[in-house]
Amino acid sequence: MSRLDSNSPSFIDLNNGASKEDFNHDLRNNSPSFKVVDDERIHNLNGTIEIKSPKLKGFWHKVLVTLGLVLGIFIGAMSETSISTITEVIGSDFNTYGSITWIAGSYLLTTVAFTPLFGKLSDIFGRKPVELFGIALFAIGSLGCALANSLPLLIFFRAIAGIGGGGIISMSFIMVSDVIPLEDRSTYLSIISTTFAIAQIIGPIIGGALADASWRIVFYIKLPFCGILALLVIFVLDLPESEGDILTKIKRVDFLGSIFLILAIVSLILATSWGGKDYAWNSTPIIVLFVLMPIFLAAFIYIELKVSPEPVLPSKVFVRNVVLALTASFMAGAIELVAVFYIPVYYQFVHDATPSESGYRLIPFLAIISLCCMSSGHLIKIFNTIRGVMWVGGAISIVGVCLVAFMGQYSTLTEQIIFILINGTGLGLIYQLVIFTCTLSVPPEDVAIVSGLFTFSLNIGGVISLAIAGTVYNNVLTSQIADRLPNFNPKDLMDSHIARELSLENREILKTCYYFAFRYTYICIIPFAILLFISVLGLTKLEIPRKSNDQIDI
Numbered sequence: 001m002s003r004l005d006s007n008s009p010s011f012i013d014l015n016n017g018a019s020k021e022d023f024n025h026d027l028r029n030n031s032p033s034f035k036v037v038d039d040e041r042i043h044n045l046n047g048t049i050e051i052k053s054p055k056l057k058g059f060w061h062k063v064l065v066t067l068g069l070v071l072g073i074f075i076g077a078m079s080e081t082s083i084s085t086i087t088e089v090i091g092s093d094f095n096t097y098g099s100i101t102w103i104a105g106s107y108l109l110t111t112v113a114f115t116p117l118f119g120k121l122s123d124i125f126g127r128k129p130v131e132l133f134g135i136a137l138f139a140i141g142s143l144g145c146a147l148a149n150s151l152p153l154l155i156f157f158r159a160i161a162g163i164g165g166g167g168i169i170s171m172s173f174i175m176v177s178d179v180i181p182l183e184d185r186s187t188y189l190s191i192i193s194t195t196f197a198i199a200q201i202i203g204p205i206i207g208g209a210l211a212d213a214s215w216r217i218v219f220y221i222k223l224p225f226c227g228i229l230a231l232l233v234i235f236v237l238d239l240p241e242s243e244g245d246i247l248t249k250i251k252r253v254d255f256l257g258s259i260f261l262i263l264a265i266v267s268l269i270l271a272t273s274w275g276g277k278d279y280a281w282n283s284t285p286i287i288v289l290f291v292l293m294p295i296f297l298a299a300f301i302y303i304e305l306k307v308s309p310e311p312v313l314p315s316k317v318f319v320r321n322v323v324l325a326l327t328a329s330f331m332a333g334a335i336e337l338v339a340v341f342y343i344p345v346y347y348q349f350v351h352d353a354t355p356s357e358s359g360y361r362l363i364p365f366l367a368i369i370s371l372c373c374m375s376s377g378h379l380i381k382i383f384n385t386i387r388g389v390m391w392v393g394g395a396i397s398i399v400g401v402c403l404v405a406f407m408g409q410y411s412t413l414t415e416q417i418i419f420i421l422i423n424g425t426g427l428g429l430i431y432q433l434v435i436f437t438c439t440l441s442v443p444p445e446d447v448a449i450v451s452g453l454f455t456f457s458l459n460i461g462g463v464i465s466l467a468i469a470g471t472v473y474n475n476v477l478t479s480q481i482a483d484r485l486p487n488f489n490p491k492d493l494m495d496s497h498i499a500r501e502l503s504l505e506n507r508e509i510l511k512t513c514y515y516f517a518f519r520y521t522y523i524c525i526i527p528f529a530i531l532l533f534i535s536v537l538g539l540t541k542l543e544i545p546r547k548s549n550d551q552i553d554i
Helices: 022-030 058-085 087-094 101-124 129-146 153-178 180-210 223-234 246-252 255-274 284-307 320-350 354-384 387-406 413-428 431-440 446-482 503-524 528-536
Strands: 041-043 050-051 541-546 551-553
Touching: 058 087, 058 129, 058 153, 058 223, 058 503, 087 101, 087 223, 101 246, 101 255, 101 320, 101 446, 129 153, 153 180, 153 223, 153 446, 180 223, 180 354, 223 284, 246 541, 255 284, 255 446, 320 354, 320 387, 320 413, 320 431, 320 446, 320 503, 320 528, 354 387, 354 413, 354 431, 387 413, 387 431, 387 503, 387 528, 431 446, 446 503
Parallel strands: none
Antiparallel strands: 041 050, 541 551
16 A cells, blocks of 8 residues: 655645545546546545555466456356347247347346446445345346246346346446556456457357257356356455445445436336337337336436435536546447447348358457457557547547448448448447546546446447337338338248248349348437547546556546
8 A cells, every 4th residue: 555645746634624525626627636646446544545556466366357357247248149149049949929029128128227226336335245246146047047938937037137247247347446456457448348349249159059959058058157257256356345234234225216217217228129119109108108217317316416315326426527438438339239230130131141150240340349449558558648549439430330331232241341340440449448537537436336337328328229220220121121022011021931932033122121221220320429429529638647657648
């Protein structure tokens, strides 16, 4: 533990009239007088703010710590995408197709709804208990899915797994600040972001391969990973502990605020997911959900500001850089998830690729995101700026999204890959720098909260954009089929088995219908790319020194 020199302008002595509020104000100021040297974990000892620097003890300790951080990201992210290639198999096994979309939807719903809570809960109960709770929920949910004898039961346990999966992913980002020194943090955030992308790449591949034997293995295989992760959390990760007895901790939980936050999120997700597909946008259920959402949100805000002594999302964390960084995270998540879901659709229905081939062709997109995430940490050291790297990433994102959106029906595979690579490059340059910006823009005690908000904004952006994209895709496809193949029922031709029976000429026309559906779907995310660029443009400066006392200008 190192004490800040009292002769330094960054020294804050609480005994001489300075308050913790003064410290928070200094840290949040655009040109803060307080500068982080080693790490931001603060202890008030003898009236002086001290900073404890986490240490990595040798090569094998680094390996195990890294494994403990990335394994949670891996199983959580893989669970989001591994289901995409086995939903049809599950529907066939249970002899029902009407609700199979909720196999994925229930997981995403609970993941997004509960993610914002884990940051505050980990501050109250401690990192290890909350991380282990998330692992337990994920394991119980996965086991329940593997043993489910009906589709409703499977969907229920997927929802349980989603709570745990969201917690595991959120806690992985939070724990980076607890166990990794500041000078190495961008590298580890890059590793985590890369792991997330790799897990999303191999998720559908693993799901499809295991489904040949039994779709239940896809859920069973996650259990050993949960056991390994739990052991690493218990015995390897040196995480901060919370003080006080269990009853005192429970009293600190903002239950009322949490309930209204979850209700607001669920209302929004259900409205955007059901609208235009299960129900018309002007139908009673959708209108009711859109009316309830702002009511629940207003109630949550009132509780946080006026009622709760310890808010789950304190207003002080919503400083300019955090708000803009979270907005950028929302937009980036929106762009990526549409790409991950609809680029394979483009290959399957426009270019006759098999599901596995379409998955392989998505690899360049996710691989370049991983590579750029890893490179972004080095780029900020080379060019001595975080904002500059994010500005370039935002500009490239606009170009990439536009190129993919206007990609021709008969474009070559080389052209397709180049456009997709440009799309991924912009996102990769931004992802881990967004969370880095968030954690550097708030007081140390709020790092866990903004880390959870980062994961939440990433997920909610993806869920909402997928809902919008799904509505656009279905409407355009139906309209195109009705115009170009008027003798056929559009819903019938959306069945791949019926589509295969068409004549060669009609199949080519149907491919054109799918092409325009994909094109307009991707056009609808161009505004997300523009808003992403605007968000990172608005970031203000925050000087953070390295150990050598040279500064990185954010």
